[in-house]
Amino acid sequence: MTSFSAVVMAAGQGTRMKSATPKVLHEICGRPMVAWPIVAAQEAGATRVVVVASPNVDLTSALPEGTRTATQPVPDGTGGAVLAALPETEPGAPVVVLSGDVPLVSAAAIQELVAAHLGSGAAATMATTILDDPAGYGRVVRDAVGHVEKVVETKADGDATAQELEIREINTGIYCFDHAALADALPRVGTDNAQNEKYLPEVLTLLRDDRKIVAAHIVDDPALVLGVNDRVQLAEVTALAQRRILEDHMRNGVTVIDPASTYVDAATTIGQDTTLEPATTIKGATKIGANCVVRNSYLDAVTLEDGVTVGPFAYLRPGTVLRNGAKAGTFVEIKNSDIGEGTKVPHLSYIGDADVGPGTNLGAATITANYDSKSKSKSRTTIGEGVKTSVDTTLVAPVILGDGAYTAAGSVVTNDVPARALAVARARQRNVEGYADRE
Known part of the structure; x- marks a missing residue:
């Protein structure tokens, strides 16, 4: 031309x-x-x-x-x-x-x-x-x-x-x-x-x-x-633009269950046979691979490789990468982290500024404590391959969990955990007999 x-x-x-x-x-x-x-x-x-x-x-x-x-x-x-x-x-x-x-x-x-x-x-x-x-x-x-x-x-x-x-x-x-x-x-x-x-x-x-x-x-x-002169016209044009974006994705092999409740920014790319379920919002230059499922979640400038599952009610923030077959489950928040192939973060966890190896399972309420209020800086957490954290584990960065390591439920981990070791970082339980009978 x-x-x-x-x-x-x-x-x-x-x-x-x-x-x-x-x-x-x-x-x-x-x-x-x-x-x-x-x-x-x-x-x-x-x-x-x-x-x-x-x-x-x-x-x-x-x-x-x-x-x-x-x-x-x-x-x-x-x-x-x-x-x-x-x-x-x-x-x-x-x-x-x-x-x-x-x-x-x-x-x-x-x-x-x-x-x-x-x-x-x-x-x-x-x-x-x-x-x-x-x-x-x-x-x-x-x-x-x-x-x-x-x-x-x-x-x-x-x-x-x-x-x-x-x-x-x-x-x-x-x-x-x-x-x-x-x-x-x-x-x-x-x-x-x-x-x-x-x-x-x-x-x-x-x-x-x-x-x-x-x-x-x-x-x-x-x-x-259709020009834009006020906020009403801005909303009208945005609705048309959004519909066009979703239709382009659907024509390219993406399933959008309910376009009326799904919001996808113009810079987002999505692979074939991925499904977006209702009430999903995808912001920024997010990249989603093939055969993924996103359920009722909010994604902002993240990368999902093939076969990833997200949600429901997950919040993935900028800098997050989920490798092939990884999962971010219900009420999970992930920020600026690399989640390894096949790794699962099933529910109720916050993972920030972390590198997580493949085949790892992070139990419910696993938290990376990545911010130091005194130095006003953030540190990274490194979690190896095949690690299993039990429920209510807090990892105080910077900390490293070696390949195949475990944590006990309720642990606050402040020191590195060697490969294949179990970290128990909690006070011993003490029962006070007759406590409920006290006046």
Whole structure:
């Protein structure tokens, strides 16, 4: 496919979000809003992606690798935003214009738009879609040969004729421009309007006046017009994005028992024949292998190899790795730990900052005491292969349990345990006869 550049406009103020966080930095399924169109453009094959920001907002932390940035020095509208980005685009290559607050554009839609633009010989091609209820959107009026004659706004009475109001094809606000035509027209866009701003659609009018073709390409995806201006729209778009994420996983061989109660972030990868049971949340760049089962649990930036079982009611925190066939059971919390192949942490345990060998079984209420409040530092616990801890064992880090070691129930282990030894670290039981009869 011919190379192209993409410009993502992200300099809006977003005042209706009523937030100290810039609008485009609000997250949708674990990914900043502005990153969604960037990722889509990159997946579509864009050789350059340029994000336009305002001078007082730093978007750097939210931008995927390889993204270029441009600054719109004054808030002078969408035309001004694209004009600021133009020097960063690839000369001679088409320019796709996207919006940072319209996140659900897909890579496929962008590819279709660029292909249609190149095939039409147009100076500009707008992505359009057909809506059953197009009220409030700009209607696309075509000429006798099917090119765009104009876009009629319909926000106020009298903006459009009755015939124009019957049109269901609407402008999505996504465009593909010939680079030279865009560079020629943008500086000529004026500010003769109520907001004194440069409107990007004015470029289309100038191109028509120059007797250049403005084409329209219909995309069968109404989500292209779903922008985010407030928290209500953010929730609506997030719900659609979440459904798409789950459907992609299901089409790739993952069973999701109840999509309505399952939440999976955009960066998560899941292998075939894995099952996600209801009320499961998976956050961040979690990696789950094949043939795993996750039951009613919360996972955040963890790695599960093949055949792992999690939950119900487990909490796996960042840095956790469960090797092939391992198990984290009911009410288990694991953080920054490597759990060996076939190892079981069945229930009611906390394992933090630990390395656990294969074939080990950690009994109920096994705890790694990994934090030293005096030094304010954390130490690691090392548990070998084939270790068996009995219930209510506390391992005070740093401590090492050798291969095949055992602990007695109720032990607080503060010293290393040699391989195949039994650690008994508890006070002897003493019964006080007649205690209940005392007055």
